[in-house]
Amino acid sequence: MIAFDEQTAQRVIADFPILARPTSRGKRLVYLDSAATSQKPNAVIDALDTYYREYNANIHRGVYEIAARATDEFEAARAKVARFINAQPQEIIWTRNATEAINLVAYSWGAHNLHAGDVILTTEIEHHSNLVPWQVLAERTGATLRFIPVDGRGELILDDIDRLLEGVKLLAITHVSNTLGTITPLERILPKARAAGATILVDGAQGAPHLPVDVRALDVDFYAFSGHKMLAPTGIGVLYGKRALLEAMPPFLAGGDMIRKVGYERTSFNDLPWKFEAGTSNIADAIGFGVAVEYLEALGMDWVRAHERDLLSYAFERLAPLEARGLAIYGPKDPARSSGVISFNFADIHAHDMASILDTEGICIRAGHHCTMPLMDKMGWSATARASFYVYNTAADVDALVEGLEKAARVFKL
Amino acid sequence: MIAFDEQTAQRVIADFPILARPTSRGKRLVYLDSAATSQKPNAVIDALDTYYREYNANIHRGVYEIAARATDEFEAARAKVARFINAQPQEIIWTRNATEAINLVAYSWGAHNLHAGDVILTTEIEHHSNLVPWQVLAERTGATLRFIPVDGRGELILDDIDRLLEGVKLLAITHVSNTLGTITPLERILPKARAAGATILVDGAQGAPHLPVDVRALDVDFYAFSGHKMLAPTGIGVLYGKRALLEAMPPFLAGGDMIRKVGYERTSFNDLPWKFEAGTSNIADAIGFGVAVEYLEALGMDWVRAHERDLLSYAFERLAPLEARGLAIYGPKDPARSSGVISFNFADIHAHDMASILDTEGICIRAGHHCTMPLMDKMGWSATARASFYVYNTAADVDALVEGLEKAARVFKL
Amino acid sequence: MDDFYRDFILDHYRNPRNQGHLDAPSASAEDLNPLCGDRIRMELDVRDGVIRDVRFSGQGCAISQASASMLTESIKGMRLEDAAKLSKDIVLENVGIGISPTRMKCAMLGLRVLKSAAIGEIAGWPDEE
Amino acid sequence: MDDFYRDFILDHYRNPRNQGHLDAPSASAEDLNPLCGDRIRMELDVRDGVIRDVRFSGQGCAISQASASMLTESIKGMRLEDAAKLSKDIVLENVGIGISPTRMKCAMLGLRVLKSAAIGEIAGWPDEE
Numbered sequence A, B: 001m002i003a004f005d006e007q008t009a010q011r012v013i014a015d016f017p018i019l020a021r022p023t024s025r026g027k028r029l030v031y032l033d034s035a036a037t038s039q040k041p042n043a044v045i046d047a048l049d050t051y052y053r054e055y056n057a058n059i060h061r062g063v064y065e066i067a068a069r070a071t072d073e074f075e076a077a078r079a080k081v082a083r084f085i086n087a088q089p090q091e092i093i094w095t096r097n098a099t100e101a102i103n104l105v106a107y108s109w110g111a112h113n114l115h116a117g118d119v120i121l122t123t124e125i126e127h128h129s130n131l132v133p134w135q136v137l138a139e140r141t142g143a144t145l146r147f148i149p150v151d152g153r154g155e156l157i158l159d160d161i162d163r164l165l166e167g168v169k170l171l172a173i174t175h176v177s178n179t180l181g182t183i184t185p186l187e188r189i190l191p192k193a194r195a196a197g198a199t200i201l202v203d204g205a206q207g208a209p210h211l212p213v214d215v216r217a218l219d220v221d222f223y224a225f226s227g228h229k230m231l232a233p234t235g236i237g238v239l240y241g242k243r244a245l246l247e248a249m250p251p252f253l254a255g256g257d258m259i260r261k262v263g264y265e266r267t268s269f270n271d272l273p274w275k276f277e278a279g280t281s282n283i284a285d286a287i288g289f290g291v292a293v294e295y296l297e298a299l300g301m302d303w304v305r306a307h308e309r310d311l312l313s314y315a316f317e318r319l320a321p322l323e324a325r326g327l328a329i330y331g332p333k334d335p336a337r338s339s340g341v342i343s344f345n346f347a348d349i350h351a352h353d354m355a356s357i358l359d360t361e362g363i364c365i366r367a368g369h370h371c372t373m374p375l376m377d378k379m380g381w382s383a384t385a386r387a388s389f390y391v392y393n394t395a396a397d398v399d400a401l402v403e404g405l406e407k408a409a410r411v412f413k414l
Numbered sequence C, D: 001m002d003d004f005y006r007d008f009i010l011d012h013y014r015n016p017r018n019q020g021h022l023d024a025p026s027a028s029a030e031d032l033n034p035l036c037g038d039r040i041r042m043e044l045d046v047r048d049g050v051i052r053d054v055r056f057s058g059q060g061c062a063i064s065q066a067s068a069s070m071l072t073e074s075i076k077g078m079r080l081e082d083a084a085k086l087s088k089d090i091v092l093e094n095v096g097i098g099i100s101p102t103r104m105k106c107a108m109l110g111l112r113v114l115k116s117a118a119i120g121e122i123a124g125w126p127d128e129e
């Protein structure tokens, strides 16, 4: 039996107003789609409200009181997010999302460091956001892409890793697979990549929300993640970059705030991190991101990880009996190697039909390719259903999922 | 005497909660910095709140109820913003702000259409966001920049416009100067630019909030603007582009949502507008933008324009007596040729000292170069103080400003 | 939505009619619903302006596959011209009640491909809303 | 903030001490506060490790210019070594009460430039907060 920390979980649920709102069919909302985007606690929603009602103002150049407060809170949020991953504030670049963060590296670092014949190493389990920018960059520069292969359980095959790393200029690898939950063995790959002289970018879109992350201990050059998947508002993400690398990179977007001195013909650029933040920032949502990581820190990322592991263990236990009736669960079925994602198909019920039937019970899951089409093609799946967990999920949500699957079996007369 | 629509103005003020909140010194907030960012009405703040409390979910691929609602509201917001400027929804690309919108054009259109020797024509009054991207692009491609000059009153000199337009590939011009309020005579310039075969980008960051805008009537190719300057949340902006142009352009950012089919080696891209929207969008703030333009439409952009003209007239009238005591007002002092901005210096009181003194009275103005350093250099101003108006300002705010200037004169013993 | 999956729908899903390929189709088209990955191909045998035979292939959810299967039954013997002008009503009549707006794209995929084959060009897609 | 602008501050702003240039400065530096545009240049005449003379030039607000003016008076005769180690306290003592946090950068600009001239390198900026 799994020992849930039910008390904390109930306190957490109470912080998320959306979870108290029944669906139009009067069902309890069973939100199992946090890998797509997380729900937001009152503290984050209230922070936006307070910003707009009390001190909304443009930052950095404002002399008056509310502008000073906005600037302070905005930069304090950066410091909070920096601390959350053990970085310095100057190393935290605000972006819209993980996707923009990765593109920033592809444009700014990539265009200046990558040349014809260079090799980018990535994996077969990447989200489109950590694949397509490198395809585009490779096409533009004449570099080539190489892939760390995936096995049938959704785990990376490292047998050939030394050969794969030979001559690699950039390693772009996910921390956690959003489709399968696989936690990639960064501790085995990154030191080798470092030794091979590669620059290292980790797509942390599913890492930072779910695992304790220390960018210094990991020794990554870049780490990209999105606020909206970790309790923060939509529209705000982060690129962490090592200071020396960021200093050496040319700006990405140009405009207000990222400059030092502008003439009609010539311009010099601002210090980090503002060099990479052109135009008016997403002030409110950055402040909200700061509140979100405070919320996670108060829970403790070890608690978050343990809670998700408990949920996964319990889910595997409850789902096991259905496997005899045609339930196929993909990915590593080991809570120690997997973050809170369960990808599955049930007999001949298509994932989209499954999602529609579960929806009638208030259960929110995702169906489709999860922005990992090449992985789906390789695995031979046209679509999977995906349930994903976060801090506010409990055993009751797993129970609801299991009942939902039973209902789907009845509807499809399995 | 100016005939204000005082009744509407009072109703508008009541919609903006921040205006009811006194400063720490107990003063009424006199917000005269809307050219930097506008305040937000309850309707917009509440829209964010409702989104996060009721239907926060990732869009486009969600089967369940709240995901469907989020998708519908997100796309409805796009349609509202499209209607606001008389465009089609597919021609509205969500960006973070006007700056990103302009950079999108510089990267995607620019990198493919601009070559060594080509000419970009812009003006001497541009905001850094509509200047630095073109400097960077010119440097990258070998194109050259040319400038429509400004006269001492802050108006563009069009005597040589035909010669200036010769061989121009791109005209990048602001709709309204954020430093001086100058409304550029687009109706005189754009037809000539069109005839000369130039592609036309208008920086509408100060246009869309303050003037009725019809992109078809203007016949522009691109129009960039920011939500936060027109009652919407921070973090959301728009690039309008003519459909045929956008269709022909390569994507800018790559990743989730902007693709049609992804393989490990090859990828095809999605339809407009999503081709240009990689990664999870700023869903909440886009929805907020839709509410903001509805608010402006309910007021009527003709009312907005008339109200600002009234405020300008009244301000010029009230400020006139101070000119004898050393008040210098920059820019066209003609409410018909100017949007709601007054840039000034008062005797030897530096703009930053002025802003600090006004702050003690609850009056928020901006001081500095307003992200137009080259214009400042050319005019020989090291800094100006800028008061800017929007829908919630009234004659009482102008009166407060005048009293604030009197106080500054006393503090500086003028 | 759960009341959508009635017996005849499941039957069309599990035993699709007119599935497969024609030896020498006179018209064909293929499309995918990029957001859910459903894919359908339609092949037509047209003689004298009339659809004599039809086959469909592809993969996807019960909604898209059953809708396509039923559609093939509806159009055999139809004039190509009329097929090109079909509205979404034919699909809605075939499948009956219960499609949620989020799944409408799935239901219409087969029709979209059929019309593409029939008119041989992109214009005139059925309204999917 | 309005109580900051006392008579002696306005006097230093309007009649800056040690303004101008030295014929042959042994050390100099210049910087600008990019956000407000204030600019200050400091030139030092150093002999035997002691600041014998100093001039400043530039433009900006009353806070930056008065602070710089007062600073030049404070450092004449000071050992260069000690000037390099100055903390923001010297500025705060000079100008007295009333600087708001948003304007602290203005007040410290002169000190920042002085230290830059004195230590001849970027390290060791005064803490501006």
Ligand SMILES: Cc1ncc(COP(=O)(O)O)c(C=O)c1O
Pocket (backbone or CB within 6 Å): A256, A278, A279, A280, A281, B035, B036, B097, B098, B099, B100, B127, B129, B130, B174, B176, B177, B178, B203, B205, B206, B226, B371
């Ligand atoms: C004329 C003009 N263009 C561009 C911008 C840039 O807008 P944003 O900072 O929202 O990108 C501004 C805003 O300051 C502006 O006033």
Ligand SMILES: Cc1ncc(COP(=O)(O)O)c(C=O)c1O
Pocket (backbone or CB within 6 Å): A035, A036, A097, A098, A099, A100, A127, A129, A130, A174, A176, A177, A178, A203, A205, A206, A226, A371, B256, B278, B279, B280, B281
């Ligand atoms: C592994 C992974 N990488 C990148 C992304 C892209 O994140 P965003 O859409 O927030 O940019 C996602 C989110 O779906 C993801 O799961």
